[in-house]
Each structure stands twice: as structure tokens, then as C-alpha cells.
Amino acid sequence: MKKIIISTLAVSALLFTTSCKNDFDTDVKDITVTSGEADFSRYVSLGNSLTSGYRDGALYSSGQNESYPSMIAGQMKFAGGGDFNQPLMPNDTGGFTGLPGFPGKLNLQVVNGSLSPVESPAAAALDNISAGRPYRNMGVPGAKSFHLVAPGYGSLAGLATGTANPYFVRFASSATTTVLADAMTQTPTFFSLWIGNNDVLSYATNGGTNSQTTGGVTTYTAATVQTGNLNPATYKSNDISDTNVLAGSIKGVLDGLKSVGTTKGIIGNIPDVTSIPFFTRVPYNAIPLDAATVQKLNTTLYGPLKSVLTAYGQGDRLNLVAVGNNPVLIKDNKLTNLSAQLTAALVGAGYPADQAAFIGNAFGQTRQAKQGELILLTASKVLGLDAITNQPPTASSQFIYGASFPIGDQLSLTADEVGKISTAVKAYNVAIKGLADSYNLAFVDANAKMKDLDSVAGITWNGVKYTATFVTGGAFSLDGVHLTGRGYAIIANEFIKSINAKYKSTLPLVDPNKYTGVKFP
Incomplete structure (x- = not known):
């Protein structure tokens, strides 16, 4: 019961092709590439681990090179886009030695006769690469919505108090800056923002455990968020963020970018986190x-x-x-x-x-346990x-x-905890769509696309079917939360389609089949 057994039959299914309808039937590869009403010369992406290219339980260099923003930036180059510098990890294993909780990536290994994901030791100590700025990919693994506007999130000293994040410490311009401020200094001509997943995900991945007596939700007003007065002593890491926090933080990001002339971009909503393999791989009656x-x-x-x-x-x-x-x-x-x-x-x-x-x-x-839990x-x-x-x-x-x-x-x-997660995701997505509309931005319904992946039909590209099935579905990596290169390509195409629709550009789609999936020994 304890092992994740992956059969040879399931592995062979990865190579199976199907004649199902191509879900990306709006490809513009045969059309002259133009930027339309947008300017892609300085594209900056903001977000969390999903933006950074995190996969297999770690951030590592080859995964970063297959982040969805880097794929988008590659297509933007056909329409005047500039270089897209990323804060690459110094190795292809990831993790930080000397920092508990930051191991290297997962690898499939044969353990007692079956394939199982096995954690790698961290490969190197925390490095500082701030001299290589500006970095166009501002995705910070672990970041919640309010962390993008939190001063000191890149402070080395803040790691001891839990107010900082080592992934931002690596490339922050100073100990007091914010992710938003470092993005603003680049005066982007175009941006993407995909944030909010972690505002509920940490509660979910910890089984609904938290330090609050209010059911896992800490409430702050939007005004408190905008002034940066979030108190980490009362806002616990596994809490579900109040919708005011998420909406106020995202508004703060959009207002900050607008203040430096960045008014064109794209924002995505968040998927129902309980539909991903981390929560669906093990049945309730296992x-x-x-x-x-x-x-x-x-x-x-x-x-x-x-x-x-x-x-x-x-x-x-x-x-x-x-x-x-x-x-x-x-x-x-x-x-x-x-x-x-x-x-x-x-x-x-x-x-x-x-x-x-x-x-x-x-x-x-x-x-x-009961069905549905x-x-x-x-x-x-x-x-x-x-x-x-x-x-x-x-x-x-x-x-x-x-x-x-x-x-x-x-x-x-439990059913009660699943309900709290669902309620939060729905409220977040209403707020995110409202902000996209009010700031006249392109919008990606990532929630709907993840539901497509989680369906029996899945998503196909040139005859290859992708689903949310753990490992063999091709879209999700070994941690069951983050995507493979192929999964990130699927998301990149959703962003590209929405950018084209909003700004009359003709960026070509990427081919998910050309990127990497789960690696087998």
C-alpha cells in the first residue's frame, strides 16, 4: 500500500497517440507574426513556483529553462521581444544545503521492485546572483499574493524569522525591496501575473492543519495589505488568505506597474488545487x-x-x-x-x-474516510x-x-476542509477576473484548463494526449503539484491565445511535445 507503483503498461501509455481533436486548433503558425497593439520588448513575469518553472519538488536549471514565461518570451522574440533573463539555479538538482526543507529534486528510482519518486540531496548552498539583474522572470517559489508587495521578502536575515524567502534572497536588489519594486525598476512594456495559488495551497497540502481558530482564514482589510502592514506573527504559513488580502495585494501589483507606465499584460486565475494529482492519486478507499x-x-x-x-x-x-x-x-x-x-x-x-x-x-x-474526501x-x-x-x-x-x-x-x-478550499478558490477567481476587467488586461482561465486536464478526455496536441493522471498523464511532475515541461507548454499556449485575442497579436503557439516530461530510469 505504501509505494507508488507505476506499471510498464502505464509507462507505455505515455507513447500512445490518439486521433482525438487537437485542443489547440487556433494555432497561428502560418500567419505573419506581429505584436499587434502590444509591445513585447521588455516582458516581465511575476508569480510563484508555477511561474519560476519549479517541478519535481525543487527549482533546478533545466526546469527553469522550460518555465511557461520563458516559452512565451521565446515566441515574443518573433514580434520584437527582447531577452528574457532568468535567475537560474547553479545546478540541475536544486535545493539548498544548510537550509532544512529545501531538498533537491525528485527522481524516479526502482525501490523494492517498483518505481517510486526519491528525493535528491540538496546540491549547493544558497547563492546570491543579484549582480546578474535585471531578471525578467520574477517567479518566486512559495510566494503568496501578499509576498509580492512585502518589504524584506528578499532579506537574508529574514530567513531566520520566516519573513523572507531564499529564492528571492538569491536575486533581490536589496534586503528591503519587494518583488514588485524590482519588477517596476525594469519599466516593463508587458507583464504576466499568475499568483494566488499558494494562498490556499499550503493549507491544502498540509491537510487543512493551521494555527488559527477561525477555520484557517486570517482576515485583513485591503487597505492594510496595500500599506504593507501584514503581520507575519499572526498570518501563519498554512492559513487560507482572506480574499481581501489576495485582491488587495494583486491590486497593489497592478497599481505599481501602472505607475511606471506598464498597462498592458495578462493575468491568470488559479486552479482548484484539489483537482491535481497530489490530492487525487491516493483514493479514499485505498x-x-x-x-x-x-x-x-x-x-x-x-x-x-x-x-x-x-x-x-x-x-x-x-x-x-x-x-x-x-x-x-x-x-x-x-x-x-x-x-x-x-x-x-x-x-x-x-x-x-x-x-x-x-x-x-x-x-x-x-x-x-468518506467518498469525496x-x-x-x-x-x-x-x-x-x-x-x-x-x-x-x-x-x-x-x-x-x-x-x-x-x-x-x-x-x-475532510469534506469540511475541501469545502473551505473550494470556497476560497471561487472567491479568489471572482476577484482576479474583476481586476483583469477593471484594468483592461488579458485574462487566462487556468482553472478551466486544469479541469480539462483532469477530465477523461484530457488535452491533446498532435495526437498526444495529456491528463492530470499522476506521472503517466504527462502533464504533472513527480511532486504531484507542479507541471512538467510539457504541462507548462500547455499553460504557455493558454497565455499566448489570450494575449493574441486581447491585443490582436499573432504570437505562434509552442509545441508541448517538444518539451520534457517525467524522466524514467
């Missing part, structure tokens, strides 16, 4: 059980626990398991904590006190392991993650 295991679990665990829970009106938390696929055991911190009651009942049933306490504490807020990709590292040893189970193992012991709260999203 526990396969045979008849002998079913009988053992129902007799020794599920039956006794359900009896106690029923006595307290909580019997719906657990149902007896059956042969076949069964729901994963998850923690739900909204449930009444019945640890003490379960422990006492188990002691009364003859369990040793220490074992009763262990089970009672584990199951105090535990239930089976999400098990995170990170759960695949523990599902099926012995919960005591964190090793593959033996015949004597009693507590197995997912089957007879709950996975951590940070590894799943």
Missing part, C-alpha cells in the same frame, strides 16, 4: 483487505471500538470492514475527543492498561507500514497505518 484480515480486524478492533462509539452516539465513525478496498482511517479534529472513554472501555474489556491507552488515544478523533500523496509514504516500527508489516504487526491505525491529520482533507 486499503485492500483479504478475508482473513477482515475477520481479524472486525473481531479484535473494529467491532469493539464501534460498540463503544455507538454507546456515545458516534457509531457512524467506523463500519466493519469487508473484503476488497476499504476506507482509510483518518484523524478528524472536528470530532469530539473520546480518547478517555475508549481507553476506559478497553480496560474494562480486558485490554492491558498501556495498550488500551495507546488505542484509545489513537482513535479518540478517528474515523473512516481526499488522501494526500504524502500519505503514500506511510500507508501500509507498521505504525510502531514505520517498517513493512510482519505477521505479528497489530497496527497498520490506514487499516488498523489512523494516518496523521496532515495527510488527509
Whole structure:
């Protein structure tokens, strides 16, 4: 259960071609390339990891060279576009030695007979390449909307307090500047802005865990955002940003660019983050059980626990398991904590006190996952392991993650948490579309395109089909969140089509099939 197994049949599907309709049927490759009403001579892109070219859990040089803005800039060169300098990492592995939480990229390796993504050690220490400015790609992995207007986000000293980001520290013009300010100094003639994904993604990828009592949302007024008075001590990293924060921050970026004469550009909305492989790869009922295991679990665990829970009106938390696929055991911190009651009942049933306490504490807020709830990709590292040893189970193992012991709260999203994410994404996208309209900018419905990828039909280019299926779908990288070069090409084409429609330009589309996908050993 714990490994991400990729079969040879699935791998061969990557090479399969289909006669489905080409989703990019508005290509202008046979038309004379012009800039139309736009000026592409100084194109600057702002955003987060999706803008930087981040993939496979890291930022590394070859991935940056396949960022969607660099693809767009390459097409802009046919219409008077200038050079597009990027703050390239010093190697093709990524990560920062000496900085916890910044490993190198994931690689597919054969582990115990199956292919699994394996993390690489970080390749080099944090470097400073500010002397190479100006950098046209201002995408900063990890940035939320308000980070683009936050002074000190590129301060080396700020790394210790959590107010800075090493990826911006690398190329910021000073310790006090903002991402926006460094973009403004370049007086762009055209810009792209794709921001807001992280304002809800960090909450989602951490299983809805946060430090707030308000359901994961911290509220600020738009005026507070615009004056830069966001307090990092109260705005926690895993919170869902209030819509005022996102809208106020994006407005601040647009106003800043407008103040230096940059009025033409394109802005994208954000996808429903729960439709990407990080949240869809592991099904809610990922526990396969045979008849002998079913009988053992129902007799020794599920039956006794359900009896106690029923006595307290909580019997719906657990149902007896059956042969076949069964729901994963998850923690739900909204449930009444019945640890003490379960422990006492188990002691009364003859369990040793220490074992009763262990089970009672584990199951105090535990239930089976339900259809529509999400098990995170990170759960695949523990599902099926012995919960005591964190090793593959033996015949004597009693507590197995997912089957007879709950996975951590940070590894799943309950229906309530999924609802909060969906509500935030919808509100963000209404705000982003409103800003695009009010500032008369081109607009990309990235949310709709991600839904196309997540559909059964997917997206095709010259007979090659792309979907949101983990690894074998071709569009998403090994981290399940960020795209491959081919996936970024799909997004680049959406930006190009919207630019052409808005500004009457005729930039040619890129060919996703020419870029790299997941690399197999």
C-alpha cells in the first residue's frame, strides 16, 4: 500500500497517440507574426513556483529553462521581444544545503521492485546572483499574493524569522525591496501575473492543519495589505488568505506597474488545487483487505471500538470492514475527543492498561474516510507500514497505518476542509477576473484548463494526449503539484491565445511535445 507503483503498461501509455481533436486548433503558425497593439520588448513575469518553472519538488536549471514565461518570451522574440533573463539555479538538482526543507529534486528510482519518486540531496548552498539583474522572470517559489508587495521578502536575515524567502534572497536588489519594486525598476512594456495559488495551497497540502481558530482564514482589510502592514506573527504559513488580502495585494501589483507606465499584460486565475494529482492519486478507499484480515480486524478492533462509539452516539465513525478496498482511517479534529472513554472501555474489556491507552488515544478523533474526501500523496509514504516500527508489516504487526491505525491529520482533507478550499478558490477567481476587467488586461482561465486536464478526455496536441493522471498523464511532475515541461507548454499556449485575442497579436503557439516530461530510469 505504501509505494507508488507505476506499471510498464502505464509507462507505455505515455507513447500512445490518439486521433482525438487537437485542443489547440487556433494555432497561428502560418500567419505573419506581429505584436499587434502590444509591445513585447521588455516582458516581465511575476508569480510563484508555477511561474519560476519549479517541478519535481525543487527549482533546478533545466526546469527553469522550460518555465511557461520563458516559452512565451521565446515566441515574443518573433514580434520584437527582447531577452528574457532568468535567475537560474547553479545546478540541475536544486535545493539548498544548510537550509532544512529545501531538498533537491525528485527522481524516479526502482525501490523494492517498483518505481517510486526519491528525493535528491540538496546540491549547493544558497547563492546570491543579484549582480546578474535585471531578471525578467520574477517567479518566486512559495510566494503568496501578499509576498509580492512585502518589504524584506528578499532579506537574508529574514530567513531566520520566516519573513523572507531564499529564492528571492538569491536575486533581490536589496534586503528591503519587494518583488514588485524590482519588477517596476525594469519599466516593463508587458507583464504576466499568475499568483494566488499558494494562498490556499499550503493549507491544502498540509491537510487543512493551521494555527488559527477561525477555520484557517486570517482576515485583513485591503487597505492594510496595500500599506504593507501584514503581520507575519499572526498570518501563519498554512492559513487560507482572506480574499481581501489576495485582491488587495494583486491590486497593489497592478497599481505599481501602472505607475511606471506598464498597462498592458495578462493575468491568470488559479486552479482548484484539489483537482491535481497530489490530492487525487491516493483514493479514499485505498486499503485492500483479504478475508482473513477482515475477520481479524472486525473481531479484535473494529467491532469493539464501534460498540463503544455507538454507546456515545458516534457509531457512524467506523463500519466493519469487508473484503476488497476499504476506507482509510483518518484523524478528524472536528470530532469530539473520546480518547478517555475508549481507553476506559478497553480496560474494562480486558485490554492491558498501556495498550488500551495507546488505542484509545489513537482513535479518540478517528474515523473512516468518506467518498469525496481526499488522501494526500504524502500519505503514500506511510500507508501500509507498521505504525510502531514505520517498517513493512510482519505477521505479528497489530497496527497498520490506514487499516488498523489512523494516518496523521496532515495527510488527509475532510469534506469540511475541501469545502473551505473550494470556497476560497471561487472567491479568489471572482476577484482576479474583476481586476483583469477593471484594468483592461488579458485574462487566462487556468482553472478551466486544469479541469480539462483532469477530465477523461484530457488535452491533446498532435495526437498526444495529456491528463492530470499522476506521472503517466504527462502533464504533472513527480511532486504531484507542479507541471512538467510539457504541462507548462500547455499553460504557455493558454497565455499566448489570450494575449493574441486581447491585443490582436499573432504570437505562434509552442509545441508541448517538444518539451520534457517525467524522466524514467
